[in-house]
Amino acid sequence: MIRLENISKQNGQQLLFIETSAALLPGEKVGLVGPNGAGKTTLFRMIAGQEQPDEGQVSVDRGVTIGYFNQDVGEMAGRSAVAEVMDGAGPVSAVAAELAELEAAMADPDAAENFDAILERYGEVQARFEELDGYALDGRAREVLAGLGFSQEMMDGDVGALSGGWKMRVALARILLMRPDAMLLDEPSNHLDIESLIWLEGFLKGYPGALLMTSHDREFMNRIVGKIIEIDGGSLNSYSGDYEFYERQRAQNELQQQAQFERQQAMLAKEIKFIERFKARASHAAQVQSRVKKLDKIERVEPPRRRQSVAFEFAPAPRSGEEVATLSRVSKRYGSRSIYEGLDFQVRRKERWCVMGVNGAGKSTLLKLIAGAAQPDEGAAALGANVKMGYFAQHAMELLNGEHSVFEALEDAFPQAGQGSLRTLAGCFGFSGDDVEKKCRVLSGGEKARLVMAKMLYDPPNFLVLDEPTNHLDLGTKEMLVEALAAYEGAMLFVSHDRRFLAALSNRVLEVTPEGVHQFGGGYTEYVARTGREAPGVHG
Structure with missing residues (x-):
């Protein structure tokens, strides 16, 4: 459905991706993880077509629709939250806007002489709105907004009066209403209270399309995803399972890699000691040469990359009263x-x-x-x-x-x-x-x-x-x-x-x-x- 094939990408001096590949299949729910600055947002932007890889390609099957939610919501003002959300649903939003204008014009005494023309146009626009299933869409938009914590008053009020956090929810609602084949959600759990989070969890579990998301909320991620793609040192590594499974698996892989690395280091030290000891003796020249060649051919095991996680310890606090x-x-x-x-x-x-x-x-x-x-x-x-x-x-x-x-x-x-x-x-x-x-x-x-x-x-x-x-x-x-x-x-x-x-x-x-x-x-x-x-x- 969506494939990343041998992609490389550099951002300034930083190499984000080095000839790496991954895929998002229909209906898959995937968590994207990696340290801050690893390239999660860049990956989303490449899939959404907003950026290109330096090498390799991102291919999306013909006809697949993609909805991309990120933290940059842009300007919003001058219409209701419901209209803003419906705007993401294509042509029906323009028809809804004209319908609202005509309703206002019919109630305007200054436009009384054009009333018949306005009424006739209203009939045409209303028919088109029904044809596009507009009334059902309005109901669905309100349902999504209610799930994200909006009151009726907030839904119908000017979206420009909302705080940044609530505008974020409007932008998220727009993607949810769109119901694309694939959703890319960059930190959808930010700015949500626990009630909205739980509603969104239920919505995403029941969503039939593919989902690729990041979240700083491990519980939220755990309950939704069945696969993790990790960005690690320029590579995309896939783990089938939820976030907790990924953490256990990664820790196990690191232990195995460390053990392999230590075994190889011990073997190399032994070989080098033999070479150092006998290199000056003509009687051992053939053996020394054969061991030097063997060492040159050995593929070196890298130690696991140490992840930066620093523990914080409290100094003892003074004791308070009961x-x-x-x-x-x-x-x-x-x-x-x-x-x-x-x-x-x-x-x-x-x-x-x-x-x-x-x-x-x-x-x-x-x-x-x-x-x-x-x-x-x-x-x-x-x-x-x-x-x-x-x-x-x-x-x-x-x-x-x-x-x-x-x-x-x-x-x-x-x-x-x-x-x-x-x-x-x-x-x-x-x-x-x-x-x-x-x-x-x-x-x-x-x-x-x-x-x-x-x-x-x-x-x-x-x-x-x-x-x-x-x-x-x-x-x-x-x-x-x-x-x-x-x-x-x-x-x-x-x-x-x-x-x-x-x-x-x-x-x-x-x-x-x-x-x-x-x-x-x-x-x-x-x-x-x-x-x-x-x-x-x-x-x-």
């Missing part, structure tokens, strides 16, 4: 909307609370109240004795000084720390080599999040309040963070849509619903087992 944070009879309203009424809630030492709730339920508000970033209208929020809090929220990334380099940002925060330990800290969070000299203003969302996290965790607080800490983090950094936080001694209160993060780190669940707040002893895994659902409002 009661870490308390909300007493707290009420909070925004305008006429009441978020909390008379809420009592307490975080105790060593408790790790994850906060669950549908979009707009008040999860971030709860974290802000406890962190002191928002004040209650009634009641009180208080931290306990000896509590040192670290608060991570999306806005923290906007507070970085754009003119400072990554290293200067760390130096500013910890003037007493040695250069070596700050470089180690930067390395743990994915800033190696020259990366530490990058100015903060040029950092991507993921890099900013990693830098803020590094600043917060170096001198560790004993109470972490984290609002979506894994947004923008790649799989490697996320895994490092999960392992580091699993060994963390303090209390935690966090919101996350990453189920690996939720399951690995929580030992309490606070569920925020319009009917009230429910507390569950036991972590996310027990919550799913007890309620039969993975998130509020989602029925498993």
Whole structure:
């Protein structure tokens, strides 16, 4: 269906692909993995025809339609979210736009004298809209948008008024509605809350076409794909199985390659020792010559490439009192909307609370109240004795000084720390080599999040309040963070849509619903087992 044949591609000085091949077959669901900068987006762009390989070819069977979703959504304004989504479905969108214009014209008193002509044209356009199955398409577009978390009001409002994250969802909905033969999805799980993620998971499982996708959410990837293509040092390696199978298989392959390499090194050392020992003796000349020739012909086994994964270890945090944070009879309203009424809630030492709730339920508000970033209208929020809090929220990334380099940002925060330990800290969070000299203003969302996290965790607080800490983090950094936080001694209160993060780190669940707040002893895994659902409002 789609074949990459002996492709090579260079990007500036970097060789991304070297004479490598892979294929995407009809109906296959494939995860594309590789470190940041390995060439995942370049590969998508080559399949979509937006870039050409330097050598080799990308061939797509005749008549195969491709839908490509990436993080660059372009300009959107001047029409509703539904119209924007339907625009991806071909000619029907132009007919829908004319229909909307004619409806507006019929209601316009200034156009009264042309009413008959407008009505006649409306009849023609409506017939064409029905012929193209437009009404069913409008319903399907709304269904997809609802699945991705849109309210009716947002669907019909101007798409230009939406934030970047919601525009991303509109662009994704457009590809899903298109239902092409092959979908290329570059990080579709970014910007989605857990409810939308679970809906998208179900949609993609039931999608009959081929799928090639990247995702920093391993749980999401695991549940959808049945094959992994890995970009590794310019090669495309295929593994049949989900992401976990691929990880196990790759680790096994590396062990085998290391053992092979060590066996060959031992054999070469023995041969070289023999040659060195006897090369000056005429009686052994023939044997020495034959061994030298043998060594020249041996194909050398390469050691496995060491993957950059640096573990982060917390310095021990100062011990807090037993009661870490308390909300007493707290009420909070925004305008006429009441978020909390008379809420009592307490975080105790060593408790790790994850906060669950549908979009707009008040999860971030709860974290802000406890962190002191928002004040209650009634009641009180208080931290306990000896509590040192670290608060991570999306806005923290906007507070970085754009003119400072990554290293200067760390130096500013910890003037007493040695250069070596700050470089180690930067390395743990994915800033190696020259990366530490990058100015903060040029950092991507993921890099900013990693830098803020590094600043917060170096001198560790004993109470972490984290609002979506894994947004923008790649799989490697996320895994490092999960392992580091699993060994963390303090209390935690966090919101996350990453189920690996939720399951690995929580030992309490606070569920925020319009009917009230429910507390569950036991972590996310027990919550799913007890309620039969993975998130509020989602029925498993």
